[in-house]
Amino acid sequence: MSERQAGRRVTIKDVARRAGVSVATVSRVLGVSNYPVAAATRDRVMKVVRELDYVTNAHARSLAGGGTPTVAILMNNITGAAFAHVAKGVEGAATLRGWLSLVGTTGDDPERELALVNAMRQQGVAAVVLLGGAYDRTEYQTRMGRFARSLDAAGSHLVLVGRPPLEGDVPATTVNYDNEAGAYAMASHVLSAGHRRVLVLPGPAGLTTAQGRLKGARRAFDAYGVPFDPGLVRHGSYDYEHGFSAVREVLARGADFTAVLAGTDVVAAGATQALKVTGLRVPDDVSVAGYDDIPLASHVTPQLTTVHVPYEEMGRVALRAVADRRAGDVLAGPGAGRPAEAEHLVLGTHVVVRDSVRPPRPGR
């Protein structure tokens, strides 16, 4: 292994000089296109590349026109299991195609989100994937519209995963799951088991995800002719603590219910724990249903009956969508000015029956 001056990167010139060829030739040997180069020359170059442990400068390559396509994945929190699975899907599909992926976290801060989108634009990423539900305000629509157009103008593209499509003619792709249908199916499952008084913990009020889950549940109640009790709906964040405290408070209030429809598996875990410490057994006394089907769902006792959301696949689909789009652009030729089309993909969800839901005990 040859010693070099620390910090001074080996360049294509060093390789060319040492191999006794021009930089153009080195570039051809290393480049993606299989430009014809004499076998002997190629070998000589490769030998020097190994000796010098040379790697091309991605920035220079990118500037000069080449460059590896890159996707940026932006999420609130990398430690959220559902998001992590989407990221895994995107990353896997990206790697498969030789793409690079960046991950950035916004910490739910619009400022940081903006900064990151701009940073990604600076990097010249092929696409920016934004993960997670959104608070549906007008301001949000405006903001995303701006992102979409901004990215589009720079030859990039915005992909929204897990949020509803943007209104109007915005150049963004949406990958979503049938959130409301999942909630409808889960609620139906609980109602058809015979439950009539059920506590609903949809999630944060105003979050599109929570709204969809609540709406789905409501539709099921209507379908079963079961009156929907607003007193049995508690909004709150998608975390264990909320599940726990919501159940404790409702119980303390003396409210009566035989099942809990939780907004996420984590909330369901919190609810279950609250029930247990109160001396109620799950599912013997009270049933609990989750949503998401993250690994936690099968790691708690009883294992949660929940709604499976194909998070990882959503990630794969999202990447495929941008990759296809890009291939299309290439076919159409540069500057073809393809109209800013918006694509909406929706994946299915389904109930996974495990052990946390059971018919209510007779007399309750």
Place this chain on the structure above:
Amino acid sequence: MSERQAGRRVTIKDVARRAGVSVATVSRVLGVSNYPVAAATRDRVMKVVRELDYVTNAHARSLAGGGTPTVAILMNNITGAAFAHVAKGVEGAATLRGWLSLVGTTGDDPERELALVNAMRQQGVAAVVLLGGAYDRTEYQTRMGRFARSLDAAGSHLVLVGRPPLEGDVPATTVNYDNEAGAYAMASHVLSAGHRRVLVLPGPAGLTTAQGRLKGARRAFDAYGVPFDPGLVRHGSYDYEHGFSAVREVLARGADFTAVLAGTDVVAAGATQALKVTGLRVPDDVSVAGYDDIPLASHVTPQLTTVHVPYEEMGRVALRAVADRRAGDVLAGPGAGRPAEAEHLVLGTHVVVRDSVRPPRPGR
């Protein structure tokens, strides 16, 4: 919002022309250094920047000398909670300093790991952080030594998080936690509760993490004068399934034990479940101890007594180490050829007492 030809990025020249100034001036207005520019000029430039929605090309900037420092975080699996927390720590600390962070996953594949390290070298990242335990073979040492030197030669730096330091004079930084001490403390806690027959599930044989946890447990057994039964040690992967099946099999074999020392919280969750389905109560009949203290530990019932590992802080510390190193380089001046020093940082662990460990029932 002005319409521009799709795909053609706005450049500094466009801004300069429209603002009626030179590109140098625009660069000064937008650059990091606060080079003196007349307020009026600055305003004019900024106005055009906003009008054109201009962002600098990170590749060009990077090539020309400027550029945002970037850390790359490489891990096996983004969905592992422990790793995700380290990544969060790195990311947070990076953002705080205006650094960018990339995340890549290797899927436990050495090929992919190599490809990623090279990709990161191409990107000219300031540091590559490698997460997670390692299989301690000679080949591994060689491999990492190569990575370290390669990165070092390119002015970058290798940081190993959660693995032991490399042997010899290798230019790499290590950030680790006191793995063995944590295991020792956990085992002591269990032994001091009175347990004498305990099932140990250290993790994958050959993984440094698992070796350390086993060694720590062993030392505690010695200290308590409790014979260590090799028949009560089961290696296996760090997942729920292993915890579950290991306990089932040992139980089926008719082996007797009153406590389980699991290699991770996830394994502990699996073990707990196996115990429960066999009709054994936790912790009444059998105690279970975890390791890692990821959120899952407090989401299961009973909440796990476990070893807290400061994952997120390790991430922060790792980033700080490279950032300081870099600042040192700047002070020393370019090409100062600082010796390739290896820094080893170790953070503490401690037992978190919750509900899964209790003295064995009398007579057992």
Place this chain on the structure above:
DNA sequence: TTGAAAGCGCTACCAT
């Protein structure tokens, strides 16, 4: 099959 040279977009140095 190979080489020479013109940029890619930006920063930093040297002038003014």
Place this chain on the structure above:
DNA sequence: ATGGTAGCGCTTTCAA
């Protein structure tokens, strides 16, 4: 305080 311009390392015509 501002402008001109030489590179940064690479890819890609255009010539030979």
